[in-house]
Amino acid sequence: MNRQDEYSDLNASFRFSVLEFNALFTSLLEHFEIWAPQRYAARGRFSDADSIGYGPIHSPNEIVFDEKSHFSSKEAVFPVSETMFDLLGDEFVQAEDAQRDILVFARPCDINGIERLDDIFLRNGSVPDPYYQRRRERIRFVLMECAASFENCFCVSMSANRTDNYIAAIRWNSEHVLMRIRDKTLLSLVPDNASPAEFIPEFVEEDREPIGLPNGEKLEAAIRDGSLFEHDMWEEYTARCIACGRCNTHCPTCSCFSMLDIAPEPESGFGRRRRVWAGCHIDGFTNMAGGHAFRKDNGSRMRFKTMHKIHDFNARFGRHMCVGCGRCDDHCPEYIRFAHCIGKVTRLLESGDHE
Amino acid sequence: MSMDLNVKKATRNAFRITSKRGMTCIRIRVPGGHMAAGYLDIVKRIATDFGNGTVHLTIRQGFEIPGIPFERMEEVNRVLRGLLEGIEAKLGIEIPDWEGGYPAAGTRNVSACIGNRVCPFANYDTTALAGRIEAAIYPNHHHVKVALTGCPNDCIKAHTQDFGIIGQAEVEIDPDRCIGCEACAVNCRRRVTGAIEMRDFRAVHDSRRCIGCGECVLKxxxxxxxxxxxxxxxxxxxxxxxxxxxxLAATFLEWVIEDVVLGMLRNVYGFIDEHIDKSLPKEHLGYIVDRVGYPIFRDTVLKDLDLGPKGRIAERLDFHGYWYERDCALK
Structure with a gap:
């Protein structure tokens, strides 16, 4: 879903005072629903702790620029819970989608993350997911310049530190806003007397702790012969992981969902199908009819997730699923570091100890 | 050395009468059981310069410094100025004489669990509220014990106190964010009160069963x-x-805000003034209420307080205790 072609010929940058930016934002709201990382005060996991997550905003003051959001921007396009259709007697009623375009303020990792979701929902097989597609088509990105890593970030290692997929880019500080605009609608909203500026967004060029990715051929071989699958390195995670699922729910690229049906009531005939986020670490993810479940131990779940993020997805789509945002590491209550897990796989393959 | 000591005055000044004649023990207050580490220097100085070089950590989270000769009380009080200024006055407590030591000892140190500055389970900043409670009820000569705890785990053992303040979280669910993982419901059923059930794959909250522990938020x-x-x-x-x-203490109020807690604690002292048995050297609040009756206590301490829309009051108090009797069934 690259839109670069639409706006490649447009390129204008401005310097706005905070007041000017507020005014521009107000006119943007007339054309777009705007999603950005915002602070949910005292709504964090612990008492008096904030949560930073994505949702519609109504003022630029709500945007949290200087911290990594706890939840990613994926819920702008892939809601936590989504009604797909209702059944009313013999009638089938598909849930309506809103009409307005959505502007999502996002860092490169998050924009890359949504591109990974695009692979899964739109290009994984012959039929694009219609619920995802109709919402995705309404979304445009405002790139939040991210020139320095936060704790646990490793986007450079995952080649997800850059993006060209935005209709505007923004550099913010408390006095002024630099903005690069590549969209006709946006440009038309900029007042004639706006101050031009030179602004090209910068990207993180170095991770604080670079992660060495496994050699592709060695990884492939170790998967084929089962030696990595069976390796006891995963037992550590059986002992440490508590299957809370935060690594999944905070991940910008975890795309699994479960269908949850309200079976039609005999009297009214009303039924509903919803889908909600699911995660490979959460109990019940592999439950099957008849009570069968595989990946019961949490180490197996860690292995499954790791392989999906740094191998399986890549094998199909030619780029790694993990974008290195580090949110799984930020929020793991057991202080499990996914980045270190990747490093362990790499070192294991280099040493040949798995053979 | 022969002494003519006003024992009641010394006791009210936080100096204990001890089992060693001529020797006292100063009781240091640490509201909320938390303070800047630098104040330990003052504790150490009193122990080494005036006491026997040891310090006792009390169950109320204060210090008792033993082995101090009574005649050195005034010197100790001068050193205590650092604690009075640094801890008590900072909480807004008026100290009548900076070099006169603690102005009262009856109302005991307000103790508290470590609270939400450290503990994931705590539902509020116990240290900060302990300070505000200290400011509301100290100095006071009536014997009152207050303890604060961040959640119903009650790590401070508030159930053995005159007043225990337990944090309650009004938990709210956004049904559109519930993925039906059941982590909250399973945990609540196993570890708390079973106040969450799943309905159509969504967590549903039973506010009558919920004790406000906040575990569902953690999960x-x-x-x-x-x-x-x-x-x-x-x-x-x-x-x-x-x-x-x-x-063990019984639940008196639920779902009240801080203003109610502070107002109630202030009102307690008027109740004690009015009803304490003055023929006894001292009478604990619980025995006063046993004698006077719960309704009078309730109406006095809640006088003019607005409990708000969520506040609830106990109809009666159910205590779970036992009586020591000479003629009891123990054989």
């Missing part, structure tokens, strides 16, 4: 469960140890 991987930022408290009262009738 939720999607921020579907959150705490309402308003802080609520459950007040348990009249627990006690002792030689007559030890018992």
């Amino acid at each position: 939720c991987p999607t921020r579907a469960w959150t705490r309402n930022p308003t802080k609520y408290y459950r007040v348990i009262i009249l627990g006690r140890t002792g030689k007559r009738n030890p018992r």
Whole structure:
């Protein structure tokens, strides 16, 4: 879903005072629903702790620029819970989608993350997911310049530190806003007397702790012969992981969902199908009819997730699923570091100890 | 050395009468049981310069410094100025004489669990509220024990105190963020009161069963469960140890805000003034209420307080204790 072609010929940058930016934002709201990382005060996991997550905003003051959001921007396009259709007697009623375009303020990792979701929902097989597609088509990105890593970030290692997929880019500080605009609608909203500026967004060029990715051929071989699958390195995670699922729910690229049906009531005939986020670490993810479940131990779940993020997805789509945002590491209550897990796989393959 | 000592005056100045004649022990207050580490220097100095070089950590989270000769009380009080200025005055407590030591000792140090500055389970900043409670009720000569705890785990053992202030979180669920993982429901059923059930794959909250512990918020991987930022408290009262009738505290109020807690504690002193048995050297609050009756206590301490829309009052107090009797069934 690259839109670069639409706006490649447009390129204008401005310097706005905070007041000017507020005014521009107000006119943007007339054309777009705007999603950005915002602070949910005292709504964090612990008492008096904030949560930073994505949702519609109504003022630029709500945007949290200087911290990594706890939840990613994926819920702008892939809601936590989504009604797909209702059944009313013999009638089938598909849930309506809103009409307005959505502007999502996002860092490169998050924009890359949504591109990974695009692979899964739109290009994984012959039929694009219609619920995802109709919402995705309404979304445009405002790139939040991210020139320095936060704790646990490793986007450079995952080649997800850059993006060209935005209709505007923004550099913010408390006095002024630099903005690069590549969209006709946006440009038309900029007042004639706006101050031009030179602004090209910068990207993180170095991770604080670079992660060495496994050699592709060695990884492939170790998967084929089962030696990595069976390796006891995963037992550590059986002992440490508590299957809370935060690594999944905070991940910008975890795309699994479960269908949850309200079976039609005999009297009214009303039924509903919803889908909600699911995660490979959460109990019940592999439950099957008849009570069968595989990946019961949490180490197996860690292995499954790791392989999906740094191998399986890549094998199909030619780029790694993990974008290195580090949110799984930020929020793991057991202080499990996914980045270190990747490093362990790499070192294991280099040493040949798995053979 | 022969002494003519006004024992009652010394006791009210936080100096104990001890089992060693001529020797006292100063009781240091640490409201909330938390202070800047630098104040330990003052504690150490009193222990080494005036005491026997040892310090006792009390169950109330203060210090008792033993082995101080009574004649050195005034010197100790001069050193105590550092603690009075640095700890008590900073909380807004008026100290009548900076070099006169503690102005009262009856109302004991307000103790508290470590609270939400450290503990994930705590539903409020116990240290900060302990300071505000200290400012509301100290100095006072009546014997009152207050303890604060961040959640119903009650790590401070508020159930053995006259007043226990337990943090309650008004938990709220955003149904659109619930993924039906059941982490909250399973945990609540196993570890708390079973106040969450799943309906159509969504967590549903039973507010009558919920004790406001906040565990569901801790378990939720999607921020579907959150705490309402308003802080609520459950007040348990009249627990006690002792030689007559030890018992655990009973719930008096639920879902009240801080203003109610502070107002109630201020009102307690008028109740004690009016009803204490002055023929006894001292009478604990619990025994006064046993004698006077719960309704009078309730109406006096809640006078003019608005409990708000969520506040609830106990109809009666159910204590779970026992009586020591010479002729009891022990053989």
